[in-house]
Amino acid sequence: MIGATVSLLLIGGVTGCASVESTASSNQNQVRINLPRCTLAAAKTSGDCIVKVFDGNALAAAQRSEQGEWFITVPTDTVTGPRISVFSAPGYEPQIQALKINVRDDEQIVLKPRIDTRGGYLTGVVFKKTEEKMASGVCGIENFLANKPVVVNRARARFTTSTDNLGSFQMELPAGRYAVEAEGQSREVDVPHNDTLFVVMPIN
DSSP, X not given: OOOEEOOOOOTTTTOSOOOOOOOSOXXXXXXXXXXXXXXXXXXXXXXXXEEEEEOSSOEEEOEEOTTSOEEEEEEGGGTTSXXXXXXXXXXXXXXXXXXXXXXXXXXXXXXXXXXXXXXXXXXXXXXEEEEEEOSSOEEEEEEEOOSOEEEEEETTEEEEEEOOTTSEEEEEEESEEXXXXXXXXXXXXXXXXXXXXXXXXXXX
């Protein structure tokens, strides 16, 4: 059973863990959160969007209904926990959004085709990590870290950007291996050719 569809407002924007009383019946311990529909602009192939959600602990693929609606199911007591949704497709510019509790039926993400397909996209999120345990799950994001510098190095090349209000960043780079640094954390990543890599930078 998928469980009840959530019809709550995400109080406090996209930061902080908060337990919530479920309006579902007592034998349902999961609820469904809908995501916007996703389409590819000027699609020349039969490809489709790739939709994933990051909750501070794992990056998981969203499910899709027979009606073409993207959704995830989560434990009822973690429903207000901050999450990031990532919309991507090979050959297209990715988009990152905060996962919203309420999504309009006509809400849609449209991915634009890339002009230069020789490189790829490095996207990611910088956030303060937490392990707040709840009755049926764990909230992994205490808050997103906005306006933080992100430095990407490769040999003698150096690229810089800053996180937005979601703690997320996005850079178009030549394909290859890079070192990513943010808030004292560093890791190596491989930017794919004509595709998107999503990296998480947890700060304890």
